[in-house]
Amino acid sequence: MNKTVLLLSILFCLIVTVSARLEMVAEICRHGSRVPQRDTFGTKYSNGLGMPTPSGLRQHYLLGIELRRRYMKGYPNVHQLVDPVFDLNEAHVRSTQTARTVQSVYSQLLGLFPVGIADELEPELADVAIPLIKLPNLDSVVDSLGSEAIKAGMQPVSVRNFHRDVDRFLAFGDCPYMSNDFIRRSEDPEVWKELDEQFRPIIFNQIAQAFGLNSNDLKFMNILDRLEALYTEEFEGKLTRFDFTEEEWKIVRSMQVPHLLNHLSPTSSQIMAIRHLNPIRELMRSRMGRDFNETLAGDFNNAKLLILSSHAYQMSHIINALAAENLELDHIDFASTLIFELHRKDSSGCETSTSESCFSVKIFYNDLQLKLPSCRNIDCTFKEFLRHLNNLDVTEDAMHELCFSEDLLTGYGEVTNLD
Numbered sequence: 001m002n003k004t005v006l007l008l009s010i011l012f013c014l015i016v017t018v019s020a021r022l023e024m025v026a027e028i029c030r031h032g033s034r035v036p037q038r039d040t041f042g043t044k045y046s047n048g049l050g051m052p053t054p055s056g057l058r059q060h061y062l063l064g065i066e067l068r069r070r071y072m073k074g075y076p077n078v079h080q081l082v083d084p085v086f087d088l089n090e091a092h093v094r095s096t097q098t099a100r101t102v103q104s105v106y107s108q109l110l111g112l113f114p115v116g117i118a119d120e121l122e123p124e125l126a127d128v129a130i131p132l133i134k135l136p137n138l139d140s141v142v143d144s145l146g147s148e149a150i151k152a153g154m155q156p157v158s159v160r161n162f163h164r165d166v167d168r169f170l171a172f173g174d175c176p177y178m179s180n181d182f183i184r185r186s187e188d189p190e191v192w193k194e195l196d197e198q199f200r201p202i203i204f205n206q207i208a209q210a211f212g213l214n215s216n217d218l219k220f221m222n223i224l225d226r227l228e229a230l231y232t233e234e235f236e237g238k239l240t241r242f243d244f245t246e247e248e249w250k251i252v253r254s255m256q257v258p259h260l261l262n263h264l265s266p267t268s269s270q271i272m273a274i275r276h277l278n279p280i281r282e283l284m285r286s287r288m289g290r291d292f293n294e295t296l297a298g299d300f301n302n303a304k305l306l307i308l309s310s311h312a313y314q315m316s317h318i319i320n321a322l323a324a325e326n327l328e329l330d331h332i333d334f335a336s337t338l339i340f341e342l343h344r345k346d347s348s349g350c351e352t353s354t355s356e357s358c359f360s361v362k363i364f365y366n367d368l369q370l371k372l373p374s375c376r377n378i379d380c381t382f383k384e385f386l387r388h389l390n391n392l393d394v395t396e397d398a399m400h401e402l403c404f405s406e407d408l409l410t411g412y413g414e415v416t417n418l419d
């Protein structure tokens, strides 16, 4: 056997033995760079308010390319997890119902699912596969498509999304307690006093100058619009309103996560987190072949890849509940991603076992693998991961009771996806 062949066969064995191990991936990501949602404070962008910028779309496209390299069959990876042809039983994609998250994840999917391999159109169906309105240029369009169903053999992937008032998974549906908390806290100066006192002396003068204001005009409780404007301007190379020093910019950046977390009480914060984490846990059980809660994970069709397109707001609460020992999070960048991997252990007896002890969980925030306090090593055993979730103050049952312990406040501000 010559050297190349030997090397290739070793590589192949490695791929085959290691590839049996990854069972499931759940990704929660933040949208890419976008125009500020409510006000650009005079800065011009080619897109409308809240829309992703070209760089934001590029970020997600590249994220998709990397997920493809890591997890797709036929790519040079160790985890041959999902088929390159989109299959509803393998990949489940959800987004919050905002343009920037839907467009971001759509870009990510264009990077993830390769073009040119979708099923081709059978030639005899070319005359049938047409809409019911007349296309004056039908012939030239059909000619240029050839046997591709749609341009370049792209694969349209379904992205499901629901209005925030009904979405019980990615947003705030069916939990008046948490929504009311957001509404009350957003408008209560007492809740923001401490953070205001922390940041006012060190950065309010500079931020006020940037916007031509007096620092008394600024309040931490409603500074998010200005922070969003600054973060986007910095990312897009348009920050000309003030020349922050490196140290000052660090402070400006560090205001984001405290702001997002403080919209919810510690209890509501955990509710927000477990609304995401418990369904992911149940999908893991489903992938392991164990009993799982159909209400929480039944929608996912036992998917191997779950992609959730969301916001810095939700992510800040989820990451906070993970309480990783090796991450001090004060800012969630555009296109940040939180990835949960479920691995089957390599040891004998675990090849087909559904025993919890045969599985482990790896959690990554961008490129950093998180070390959870309940886990002895950086790779959590599945049982340790469960213990972490069980150790949170709010349980699934308590959450339901709390959520419906109040009626939804109306006529106040609205609950919204922040940042």
Ligand SMILES: *[C@@H]1O[C@H](CO)[C@@H](O)[C@H](O)[C@H]1NC(C)=O
Pocket: 293, 294, 295, 296, 396, 400
């Ligand atoms: C499944 O989850 C739902 C929603 O949280 C909960 O109401 C229900 O009690 C759970 N079912 C079981 C069998 O644990």
